[in-house]
Amino acid sequence: MNLSQLNTPTQLLDKDKLIANITRMQACADRLGVKLRPHLKTLKAARAAQTLIESGASGITVSTLKEAEYFLDHGFKDITYAVGIVPVRLPEVANLMSRGADLTIMTDNLxxxxxIANEANLNRTPFKLLIEIDSGDNRGGLQPDSEEILQIGEILASSVAHLEGVLTHAGHSYGVNNAQAIEEIAAQERNAVVQAANRLRTAGYMLNTISVGSTPTGLYAIDLSGVSELRAGVYTVFDMDQQSRGVCKTSEIALSVLTTVIGHNKAASKILLDAGGIALSKDRSADPFRPEVGYGQICTVDGTEIAGLYVTSVSQEHGHVPVRNENDFALFPVGSQLRVLPVHACMTAAAYDYFNVIEDGVVIERWDRVNGW
Amino acid sequence: MNLSQLNTPTQLLDKDKLIANITRMQACADRLGVKLRPHLKTLKAARAAQTLIESGASGITVSTLKEAEYFLDHGFKDITYAVGIVPVRLPEVANLMSRGADLTIMTDNLxxxxxIANEANLNRTPFKLLIEIDSGDNRGGLQPDSEEILQIGEILASSVAHLEGVLTHAGHSYGVNNAQAIEEIAAQERNAVVQAANRLRTAGYMLNTISVGSTPTGLYAIDLSGVSELRAGVYTVFDMDQQSRGVCKTSEIALSVLTTVIGHNKAASKILLDAGGIALSKDRSADPFRPEVGYGQICTVDGTEIAGLYVTSVSQEHGHVPVRNENDFALFPVGSQLRVLPVHACMTAAAYDYFNVIEDGVVIERWDRVNGW
Structure with a gap:
């Protein structure tokens, strides 16, 4: 199927670029001597998980229990749910485990x-637990020197639940835009979990998993000794957020939104697209380093970047693209197709139920994905 | 069903508030002597359309052709698609018309x-067309004094397509926060379409529809003489965006996201929710007037506003809520439920497939909605 046959807005996933990105991160994990457990929060697609596993990944990470269920239904069993669990969801976790999931959960809370310990003992469910560590992102997690880490170990020790290890996510690696700064955060990320793990081991606990990960730190880490696995997600497709931080090139971005020009507002010197706030998301995370990018970089329908054309504002179903000069109206007539490289791929992809997978500019497959909770 | 039985994040639609909001706008339309054609881009739910029609609305507005098809499938025939049409979608429009839709489309392009004229003549399809007018929003539309308005009239005159009238959307009414400024924009909105319509009528065209609308201008317009219909959408539920502009009270917001506390980062003085960037959207449109609101206002699980608690940052599945003081950790333990009043209801609602409709704090119905394109 040609792109001109697709209703827009819709999302395109470039298979060659996807494979190249997957290969790049797998090589990093291999070089660093750690397993790669890709985060499917970005793609949420069984066919993507299959491609990742075939390329060397050792399991998957998910951001919702609905994702866990979806991937289990598609035969993927080794799953880490890397968002803090709450007690009310434990029966769901137990149910997924009883259906064959090798599911690991996470908390930072006594x-x-x-x-978890009570529920495990009550129903003889051997929950597998990671303790979340805050390595500087200030999102979830205990400080690596926190007393509570050992207290959680103690609580679990008296139950059939098992303390698997520790996990952190250096989300603050998105806050910098040079290799040296990312390397330093990668070291901080490693050191935080290794410190926490060493304290637990000194206290007598056997740990299987020392888990770190973010796309920038995964690509730039120099030394992950003491770490067992790496998690990352957005590297599979990249986006303008990552490009603005120097982590990828525009030409490596595998996800784009196919859009149609639906209007020319000549008085306001702008082209209007049918990709607006829902189709692109309202994420503005390229702003700190490339504010001109706005809600996305415009490319030709075959994916070539058009310098100086961006979606600078959006309403629900309109993307606004200020023209560079009058000639752009002739170059991009109403009805013509363009592509938009998204600012934040995880957010953009969530607006769609599937990917149009393309190779050499034509749609070769449709990959379904799971959304919601 | 009680709220505690719902998996979170999920969205709640308060039926009493919805009805009150619908009644308020219908009263405005009645007082102004215009028909109300509510914009279903916000709710995208057949049961919402039914409620609106039963309350006096004379037809509906949609933002995608997929919405048009969904509402037609649910028996709603009088539909205006208020986003610029492109020629490649005309067969879809014709198909919906052949299936019984009284569908009106829109353009601002010669x-x-x-x-449209060619396709109408070729297949004997009596497309109904509105000319989009820019009344100051600088999104779509021709200037009211533009020569092209009459040229479009001329083009259609030689075809079986029919020029229904003119339409505008004063989206810039979202840019102000006081009654007088909104009243002025409402007058500007009216004057623009009335001017355009008068020019067309002077040239001999019979027009059925002179359409204006946005939530602020619909509520604050003083005089809509010469206008035939009013379109607006977000007034059905309101949001913090509208609240920040003084258009509604917090207590009138009918849409909220039910969320669970999933973590306490005491070192960073914040509570973490399971409602993040996907569940709330990354819309920040309350920023110009109430930047403290961030991504949403926190309420208790029964919907009472908690002064000073906001979702100030989000990652994909985490909402970050800085605590006011240490006591908030005890007030909102991990596992407890809260509600978030969204910044932009249209964007937030799009993350979900349905609404949990609540009355007196319990779920009485589930309303499905349509998403995507």
Whole structure:
């Protein structure tokens, strides 16, 4: 199927670029001597998981229990749910485990650890738990020197639940835009979990998993000794957020939104696209380093970047593209197709139920994905 | 069903508030002597359309052809598709018309008008067309004094397509936050379409529809003489964007996201919710007037506003809520539920397939909605 046959807006996934990106991160993990457990929060597609596993990944990471269920239904069993669990969801976790999932959950909270221990003993469910460590992102996690880390170990020790290890996510690696700064955060990320793991081991706990990960730190880490696995997600497709930080080139971005020019507002010197706030998301995370990018970089329908053309504002179903000069109206007539490289691929992809997978500019497959909770 | 039985994040639609909001706008339209054609881009739910029609609305507005098809499938025939049409979608429009839709489309472009006239004549399809007018928003539309307005009239006159009238959307009414400024924009919105319509009528065209609308201008317009219909959407539920502009009270917001506390990062003085960037959207449109709101206002699980608690940052599946003081950790333990009033209801609602409709704090119905394109 040719792109001109697709209703827009719709999303395109370039298979060759996807494979190249997957290969790049797998090579990093191999070189660093760690397993790669890709985060499917970005693609949420069984066919993507299959491609990742075939390329060397050792399991998957998910961001919702609905994703866990979807991937289990598609035969993927080794799953880490890398968002803090709450007690009310434990029966769901137990159910997925009883259906064959080798599912690992996570917390940073003493009360939740107690609930896990109780529920494990009550129903003889061997929950597998990671303790979340904050390595500087200030999102979830305990400080690596926190007393509570050992207390969670103690709580689990009296139950049939098992303390698998520790996990962190250096989300603050998105806040810098040069290799040296990312390398330093990667070291900080490693050091935080290794410190926490060493404290637990000194206290007598056997740990299987020391898990780190973000796309920038995965690509730039120099030394991950003491770490067992790397998690990352957006590297599979990249986006303008990553490009703005120097982590990828525009030409490596595998996800794009196919859009149609639906209007010319000559008085306001802008082209209007049918890709607006829902189709692109309202993420503005390229702003700190490339504010001109706005909501996305415009490319020709065959994917070639058009310098100086961006979606600078959006309403629900309109993307606004200020023209460089009058000639752009003739170059991009109403009805013509363009592509938009998204700012944040995870957010953009979530607006669609599937990917149009393209090779050499034509659609070769449709990959379904899971959304919602 | 009680809220505690719902998996989170999920969205709640308060039926009493919805009805009150619908009644308020219908009263405005009645007072102004215009028909109300509510914009279903916000709710995209057949049961919402039914409620609106039962309350006096005379037809509906949609933002995608997929919405048009969904509403037609649910028995709603009088539909205006208020986003610029492109020629490649005309067969779809014709198909919906052949299936019984009284569907009106829109353009501001001469080439598109020619394509409509040609396609109409070729297949004997009596397309109904509105000319889009820019009343100051600088999105789509021709200037009211533009020569092209009469040229589009001329192009259609030689075809079986029919020029229904003119339409505008004063989206710039979202850019102000006081009654007088909104009243002025409402007058500007009215004057633009009335001017365009008068020019067309002077040239001999009979027009059925002079259409204006946005939530702020619909609520604040003083005089809509010469206008036939009003379109607006977000007023059905309101949001913090509208609240920040003084258009509604927090207590009138009918849409909220039910969320669970999934973590306490005491070192970073924040509570983490399971409602993040996908569940809330990354819309920041309350920023110009109430930047403290961030991605949403926190309420108790029964919907009472909690002063000073906001979702100030989000990652994909995490909402970050800085605590006011240490006591908030005890007030909102991990596992407890809260609600978030969204910044932009149209964007937030698009992350979900349905609404949990609540009355007196319990779920009484589930309303499905359509998403995508």
């Amino acid at each position: 009360d939740v650890a107690r609930a | 080439d598109v008008a020619r394509a």
